[in-house]
Amino acid sequence: MQAAAAEIARAGYAALRVEDVAARAGVNKTTVYRRWPTKAELVKATLRSFSDDREAPPDTGALRLDLLELVRRVVAAASTPEGQGISRMLMAEMHVPEVEALVRALREERLAPWRDALERGVARGELPPGTDLDLMVEMIRGTVTNRLFRLRAPVDDGVLASIVDIVVLGAKAGGALRRAPGATSANIHVIGDDPG
Numbered sequence: 001m002q003a004a005a006a007e008i009a010r011a012g013y014a015a016l017r018v019e020d021v022a023a024r025a026g027v028n029k030t031t032v033y034r035r036w037p038t039k040a041e042l043v044k045a046t047l048r049s050f051s052d053d054r055e056a057p058p059d060t061g062a063l064r065l066d067l068l069e070l071v072r073r074v075v076a077a078a079s080t081p082e083g084q085g086i087s088r089m090l091m092a093e094m095h096v097p098e099v100e101a102l103v104r105a106l107r108e109e110r111l112a113p114w115r116d117a118l119e120r121g122v123a124r125g126e127l128p129p130g131t132d133l134d135l136m137v138e139m140i141r142g143t144v145t146n147r148l149f150r151l152r153a154p155v156d157d158g159v160l161a162s163i164v165d166i167v168v169l170g171a172k173a174g175g176a177l178r179r180a181p182g183a184t185s186a187n188i189h190v191i192g193d194d195p196g
Contacts (some may be wrong), residue, residue, distance in 0.1 A: 002082065004046040009085020013043060013093045044102050048109070050082050057113035063121030067164045070114055071140055075155050078148050087149055111137055127168075131176045139167045139176075 003025035007016055016039060022029040036042035058069040077083045093099045111134070118133040143163050147153045170176065 001046050001049040004042055005050055005082035005086060008043065008046060008089050009082065012089050013039075013096055013099050016043065018042065040098050040102060043099075044105065047086060047102060047106055050077060050080070050086055057116055059117075059120070063117060063124070063126040064164060064168055066117035066120070067114075067140065067168065068160060070117060071144055071160050071164060072157070074141060074144055075148070075160065078145070084149075087145075091149065114141075127171050128174060128177060130178055131171050132178045135176050136167055136171055140164060 004021045007021045007024060011017070011020065018032050018039060019029050021042065022032045025032070032042065036045055055073065058066045060066050060069070078087055090099065090103060094103065114137045115133050118127065118131070118136060121127045122129060122131060122133075140163055144155060144160070147155050147159070153159075167176075
């Protein structure tokens with residue numbers, strides 16, 4: 001997986017050659033093909049091995065702490081040279097149908113621990129029923145990914161806590177409730193607004 005990640009970072013998906021992965025790993029290419037018969041399967045296994053969801057999902061009893069642990073894992077995985085290379089490849093080659101299919105296939109796996117944490121938060125009354133859990137995940141992960149790879153801005157624990165707090169507090173106030181198409185912000189009561 002280390003060799004595959006290094007080659008993905010170097011060559012990208014389209015130019016990735018199993019022969020180069022095998023040479024970097026110091027094995028015969030048939031060894032690689034025996035385990036991963038196609039390039040797509042090799043890349044999928046590599047993406048999975050460097051993902052942030054390899055550890056058991058956190059269950060601290062508090063939504064904020066669970067989300068902080070999950071987002072710390074995102075940063076840890078993305079901060080390795082392999083994670084950075086894989087992320088660059090994904091951003092550069094998302095237009096390639098095989099890459100898009102790989103990302104879609106792994107998306108559900110990556111979101112599962114986040115959904116579990118958020119569902120527990122709803123069950124404990126930390127979030128209102130009807131909260132758009134996927135939107136919350138996108139807000140947290142998307143903001144962190146943007147800072148890491150586009151802005152190249154610091155992503156320390158203070159920043160992570162602020163991102164999680166903004167999203168959780170907004171969701172607690174009803175900001176992430178699923179709305180009918182065409183609903184406007186005028187229909188939403190924000191904490192602190194004078195209803196009169």
